Amino acid sequence: MSNIIKTIDVTDSLENLKEVCDIEDGRISGRIFYDQKIYEQELEKIFARCWLFVAHESQIPNTGDYVTTTMGEDEVIVIRQKDGGIKVFLNACPHRGNKVCFAESGSTRGFICNYHGWSFNVAGNLVGQHESGIYEASDFDKAKWGLKEVAQVESWKGLVFATFDPEAPTLQEYLGPMTWYLDALFDNQEGGTEFVGGCIRSTYDCNWKIAAENFVGDILHAGWTHDSAARAMLGGSVAKVSDFEESYSVNWNGHGYEFALDTVGNVAVLGESALNKYLHTIKPSVAERLGEFRANMIGAVSSCTLFPNFSFLAGQNTVRVWQPRGPNKIELFTWVVVNKSAPQEIKEKWRKGAMMTFSPTGVFEMDDGENWEYCTKTAKGRVTAAQDLYIGLGMNSRAEETSLPGNVFKGQLNEANARAYYQQWFDHLSTKRWSELPNRNFGKQEAE
Amino acid sequence: MSAQIEKQNGQQYPVSFEQHHKISCFLAYEYRLLDEERFDDWLALMHEDIHYWMPGIENRRRENLLEHGFYAADHMAYFDDGLRDLGRRVARFKQPSAWAENPATRNVHQVSNIEVYYGETDGEYVVHSVFQSVRSRGLDEQYVIHGRRRDLLVQEGGSFKIKQRLILIPNATLTCKNINTFL
Numbered sequence: 001m002s003n004i005i006k007t008i009d010v011t012d013s014l015e016n017l018k019e020v021c022d023i024e025d026g027r028i029s030g031r032i033f034y035d036q037k038i039y040e041q042e043l044e045k046i047f048a049r050c051w052l053f054v055a056h057e058s059q060i061p062n063t064g065d066y067v068t069t070t071m072g073e074d075e076v077i078v079i080r081q082k083d084g085g086i087k088v089f090l091n092a093c094p095h096r097g098n099k100v101c102f103a104e105s106g107s108t109r110g111f112i113c114n115y116h117g118w119s120f121n122v123a124g125n126l127v128g129q130h131e132s133g134i135y136e137a138s139d140f141d142k143a144k145w146g147l148k149e150v151a152q153v154e155s156w157k158g159l160v161f162a163t164f165d166p167e168a169p170t171l172q173e174y175l176g177p178m179t180w181y182l183d184a185l186f187d188n189q190e191g192g193t194e195f196v197g198g199c200i201r202s203t204y205d206c207n208w209k210i211a212a213e214n215f216v217g218d219i220l221h222a223g224w225t226h227d228s229a230a231r232a233m234l235g236g237s238v239a240k241v242s243d244f245e246e247s248y249s250v251n252w253n254g255h256g257y258e259f260a261l262d263t264v265g266n267v268a269v270l271g272e273s274a275l276n277k278y279l280h281t282i283k284p285s286v287a288e289r290l291g292e293f294r295a296n297m298i299g300a301v302s303s304c305t306l307f308p309n310f311s312f313l314a315g316q317n318t319v320r321v322w323q324p325r326g327p328n329k330i331e332l333f334t335w336v337v338v339n340k341s342a343p344q345e346i347k348e349k350w351r352k353g354a355m356m357t358f359s360p361t362g363v364f365e366m367d368d369g370e371n372w373e374y375c376t377k378t379a380k381g382r383v384t385a386a387q388d389l390y391i392g393l394g395m396n397s398r399a400e401e402t403s404l405p406g407n408v409f410k411g412q413l414n415e416a417n418a419r420a421y422y423q424q425w426f427d428h429l430s431t432k433r434w435s436e437l438p439n440r441n442f443g444k445q446e447a448e
Numbered sequence: 449m450s451a452q453i454e455k456q457n458g459q460q461y462p463v464s465f466e467q468h469h470k471i472s473c474f475l476a477y478e479y480r481l482l483d484e485e486r487f488d489d490w491l492a493l494m495h496e497d498i499h500y501w502m503p504g505i506e507n508r509r510r511e512n513l514l515e516h517g518f519y520a521a522d523h524m525a526y527f528d529d530g531l532r533d534l535g536r537r538v539a540r541f542k543q544p545s546a547w548a549e550n551p552a553t554r555n556v557h558q559v560s561n562i563e564v565y566y567g568e569t570d571g572e573y574v575v576h577s578v579f580q581s582v583r584s585r586g587l588d589e590q591y592v593i594h595g596r597r598r599d600l601l602v603q604e605g606g607s608f609k610i611k612q613r614l615i616l617i618p619n620a621t622l623t624c625k626n627i628n629t630f631l
Contacts, residue, residue, distance in 0.1 A: 104620065106512035197514075198504045198523030201621035228543035232536045271536065331621060336524060352528050356536070360626045361502075361526045363540045369625035370548035 003124055003146035005090065005164060008048055010432040014041055017430060023423045026392025026415075030379030032422075033207035038429075039327035045428045046308050047072025051154075051161040051174045053310035053321055054078045054088055056335065058158060058194035059105065064122050067105045067199075069333070070323050071162060076150065077101050077111070078160065079122055086155065088162040089124050089147035100147070104199065111147070120147050157186045158193055167434045176252040177405035178306065180447055181259070184297035185314035188286045191340040195319070196351045200334045202360040206372035207379075208309055208324040209425065211332070214368065215303045215311035215320075216256035217249050217417025220393070222301075225371060229363040233271040233356075239301055247301075247412040249394070250404065252441055254307035254424025256417030259314075261293070265301035266315025269364070270353030275299075278346050279315075282339075293404075301412070307424050312337070317350050318358040328376045334359055391415050391422070403448040407441055460565040463573065468564045471575060471601065474608050479557035479579075482630055487538040490630070494531055495602055495609040502526040502615035502631065519616070526627060527615070537630075548628070555629055556582045559597075571603040572611070579615075581631055591624040593617060595631065 014037060020029045032038055052071045055078040059067050066079040068091055075091035077100075093100050093113040100111040100120065110121045117130030124147035129135055135142075153162045154171035156179060161171050168174065175182070186193050204211070214221065223238050230238040239262065241247070247260040263283065264276045279299045287295035299315030312319040317338060323331040336354040338347040357364045379385040394414030402408045409416035423440060431437050462468070481490040494500070503519035504526065514520040529537075540546055561578035581593045600612035615631050 102507070103509045103512065104507045106509050108509075108512075196522070196524060197520060198506055198525075200504045200524050200526070202625060203621065203623050204625045225547065228540045228546035228549075231543050231545070232540035334524075348522075351522070351524065352533075355525055355528065356533060359524075359526065360622050360624075361537075363537060366540070366626050366628050367546070367548045373625065 003149045004166075005148045005150055007151070007164070007166065008044060010044055011041070013045075013430050013432070014038065017426060021422055021426045023391075023419045023426065026390065026395060026419070027388040028391055028422055029388055030375075030385040032425075033210060033376045034327050034379035034385055036327055039324070041429050042324065042425075043072050045431075046425070047074075047324065049163065049165040049168060049428065049434070050308055051152075051163045051168060051171055052308070053159060053306070054153075054162045055086070055160040056158050056193070056195040056319075056337070057086075057155060057160060058340075060086065062107065064109055065105075065107045066101070068101055068103065069321075070331075071150070071164065072324060074164070075099065076162070077147070078162075081122060086153055086160055087124060088150040088153050090150070092148070093118050094126075094145045094148060118145075124149055157182070159186065165434070169434060174253060175255065175306065176441070177443070177445055177447075178250075178252050178255045178257065180405050181250060181257045181294070181297070181304070183290055184259075184286075184294045185312065185317075185337070188290065188294075188298050189282060189339045189341045190289075193337050194340045196336040196338060196347065198335075200355070200359055202332050202334075203325075204330050204332060204369055204373060205328055206330060206369075206376040207328055208322045208330045209422075210372045210375050211322040211330060211368075212305045212307075212309050212311060213418050213421055214372070215313070216305035216421045217251070217258040217303070217412070217414065219258055219301060219303065219412050221368075221371070225367045226364050228367065229357065230269060232363050233269050238269070239265045241301060241413055244301070244412070248399070248404070249397075249409040249412055249414040249416045250406040250443075251409075251417045251420035252406045252443070254421050255305065256421055257302065257304040258412040258414070258417055259297050259302035260300045260412060261296035262300045263296050264299045264315070266313055267299035268315075269357055270316060270349070271356075272349045272353050274346065275349055275353065278342065305421065307421065313358065316354055316358050318354045320358075328380075332360075391418055398442075403444075405444045405447045407443040460574070463564045463566060467573075468562070471564050471573060471608065472562050474601070475559045475562065475575070475577060475599075478610075479559055482557050483555045485541070485552070487541055491531075491534060491538055493608070493610055494534060495611040496531055498529070498531050498534065498610060498612070500527050500529040500534055500610075500613050500615075500630075502617070503528075505617060505620045507620040518620075526622075534630075541628075551586070553628055554584045557629075557631075558582075567600060573599075573601045573603070573608075575599040575601055579631060581629060583629060593619075593622075593624075593627070593631065597631070 020031045060080040077089045098115040100113045112119045119128040126142045150162045151166040244260045249258045305311040309322040320334045397409045399408040504524045558580040563576040565574045583591045595617040598614040601608040
């Protein structure tokens with residue numbers, strides 16, 4: 001297996017990280033959004049270690065179907081194998097490092113490097129070169145020079161994740177009990193989900209964590225930031241989250257899901273009554289499949305981030321990855337997810353509705369972008385970046401008696417998930433390998 | 449990209465010099481409305497059956513092209529709007545709580561390379577053009593978007609309504625955070 005990737009040397013942790021991220025004290029500082037040294041640590045200690053979302057299975061149904069994406073700033077090819085499995089390769093030729101696949105998606109029998117004609121099959125093996133005779137004369141061993149394959153690839157209900165780190169825990173272990181909640185969107189009907197075709201990419205001058213943290217547990221901003229969009233789409237303000245009788249913030253290993261149980265609060269902002277109706281129609285079957293509790297989540301006011309940079313909104317059905325491009329820049333990749341079994345006209349309404357609300361032209365996203373960019377840009381100031389930022393809402397809101405899995409906190413207007421997210425960030429930056437990572441989970445592994 | 453636009457039109461008959469001038473002036477007027485934030489007046493130029501479409505551009509190999517080359521009707525799009533959708537976008541711009549529009553974004557929309565042909569139906573015109581949209585926000589933000597358009601205009605009295613607009617940018621990745629304008 002000589003095509004398996006070489007792991008990188010992990011450098012020492014930065015000193016005094018606690019000055020910029022002290023979760024017990026409920027504070028972080030803007031430096032974590034702007035500092036180049038911190039960013040370099042993130043690339044090796046988070047993006048070269050964690051499980052990262054790379055594709056949805058539905059994007060690559062047949063042998064040779066591929067998409068290209070990035071894991072951190074590393075470019076990769078995600079390609080369906082003959083045996084139905086999926087491999088993920090570095091998108092770089094092992095001869096001089098040139099990119100071997102320039103398209104974002106397609107179907108192929110292999111990849112040929114433009115530089116010296118090195119040719120690779122779907123399995124990543126080197127199968128030929130321009131002027132191949134001269135390689136034989138150099139005792140060249142083809143078997144050693146295939147495309148470099150990432151250490152681990154696993155799927156969970158259509159979502160494909162990969163990690164560069166052979167020591168990373170299994171995906172199941174990494175996600176832990178969060179999968180119980182993810183089912184509310186990704187497994188609420190027989191057949192699961194699929195992505196609508198295409199991927200919209202845009203560029204923000206913001207730090208990747210600002211955006212990821214927004215989805216991990218910040219519904220607080222919605223009523224204020226998105227007032228204009230809500231009025232445009234609904235003719236009134238968004239649902240007042242503090243009025244919900246029951247809502248939660250749940251986290252695990254830095255992942256977080258905040259949600260109410262109002263079934264259609266999120267989907268309603270798409271302004272398409274047919275979609276509300278669809279969710280109400282499938283709800284009894286969801287209840288049968290997942291139970292009443294999760295049936296209430298299918299399109300409820302909610303958001304989720306899986307550490308470090310994969311996020312989605314159930315109801316709006318936008319799925320996204322905040323791709324890091326330096327400490328103060330991201331590329332946002334967005335997709336639309338729908339139930340495979342949904343009627344075509346319902347899928348079509350989601351395709352349009354998700355774009356109308358959460359995309360570069362989305363009436364909701366417009367106001368997010370401005371906030372995230374300036375949360376980042378103010379940290380350019382050396383003095384500003386050193387000041388404390390408050391992150392202490394809901395400090396004592398742990399749900400002591402609950403049958404729900406995960407680390408459960410009462411109420412979704414709560415910074416518990418954001419704290420858990422930054423704590424995980426801190427823990428990764430403070431350690432060199434998975435075995436040293438502290439386990440801060442206190443909740444149940446499974447629902448009771 | 450232009451080759452694909454041509455293909456969808458078949459045989460084309462250019463309009464008279466005078467009609468070309470009228471339509472050029474209409475397009476310039478439409479863009480000035482946007483620059484002056486006269487969104488209701490702009491909306492009034494849309495036909496009730498308007499299809500305002502700006503598909504996402506996908507970077508595909510020549511042997512793996514989509515329905516229309518770099519884009520497809522059932523894939524993701526920046527805009528894929530009818531009149532109701534455009535109205536909702538305008539409604540957001542007009543809210544005092546559209547925080548990211550205050551201070552205002554300053555716009556300059558430019559249109560050029562205008563070709564006008566008779567459409568298949570009387571009183572309809574197929575108009576090709578190239579646009580440039582320059583936006584500035586705050587003290588130092590500037591975003592430039594270039595692209596091609598294909599419009600279907602319908603004569604109504606002395607003026608026109610826009611019945612179809614196809615907007616194609618060359619970029620597979622938008623180089624800015626949003627498109628808080630119309631193109």
